[in-house]
Amino acid sequence: MRAWTRKLYTVQEVGFDYDLHAFDIINKIGDVIANIVPSTIEDMDYIIECLNGGEDVDGWEDGMGNTIRVPKSEKNNLGKLHGELNQLKEKYDALKRNINIEKAGGDLARLCNLNTEFDETFDVFFDQDQLRKKYDSWDTEEDCPLITLSNDEMLSLLDEQDLQSYINFFKSYFDELEAELDNLKSDNPYEPSL
Numbered sequence: 001m002r003a004w005t006r007k008l009y010t011v012q013e014v015g016f017d018y019d020l021h022a023f024d025i026i027n028k029i030g031d032v033i034a035n036i037v038p039s040t041i042e043d044m045d046y047i048i049e050c051l052n053g054g055e056d057v058d059g060w061e062d063g064m065g066n067t068i069r070v071p072k073s074e075k076n077n078l079g080k081l082h083g084e085l086n087q088l089k090e091k092y093d094a095l096k097r098n099i100n101i102e103k104a105g106g107d108l109a110r111l112c113n114l115n116t117e118f119d120e121t122f123d124v125f126f127d128q129d130q131l132r133k134k135y136d137s138w139d140t141e142e143d144c145p146l147i148t149l150s151n152d153e154m155l156s157l158l159d160e161q162d163l164q165s166y167i168n169f170f171k172s173y174f175d176e177l178e179a180e181l182d183n184l185k186s187d188n189p190y191e192p193s194l
Contacts, residue, residue, distance in 0.1 A: 001013040008070055011036075020038065022036060022037045037062060071157055085163070085170070095181060124169075135149070
């Protein structure tokens with residue numbers, strides 16, 4: 001399978017449906033940030049022709065109705081910041097799990113329900129008007145956010161400064177969650193006191 005390397009990403013041809021191949025767009029730290037899934041061999045051949053011609057995939061459709069967005073700049077620190085963010089996400093998952101266990105108080109059904117709840121706290125960061133405007137997710141005619149990009153899609157586009165802001169936001173939220181867990185543990189009558 002072929003690969004086309006650009007300054008900020010690589011397009012990797014991947015097997016899909018016999019002779020029909022799809023294309024993964026992979027950022028510099030190795031994350032697949034988008035996929036192009038052609039519907040016909042002719043579409044696939046046209047994509048290959050465009051890639052061979054050096055075209056940029058930013059703004060292309062992915063074959064499923066989504067617009068592909070790739071990072072607009074490369075910063076040396078982005079890989080380090082993404083690594084730090086991944087560590088925070090792991091700690092967050094463990095912390096949320098512990099909070100849910102405390103909230104459930106031994107009720108397995110309640111624990112299952114708590115584990116499926118969506119945490120909307122991160123929407124506060126990604127729904128900031130200046131971020132939506134900066135990363136092309138703003139309706140200039142209506143002067144309001146389009147909300148066409150998911151939080152994960154927005155995250156993959158953040159430059160170094162915005163990614164650092166997100167990490168700081170994440171850390172402050174993490175501190176709030178740790179305090180919540182401490183409060184739950186101190187209120188739990190089943191927790192033995194030391």
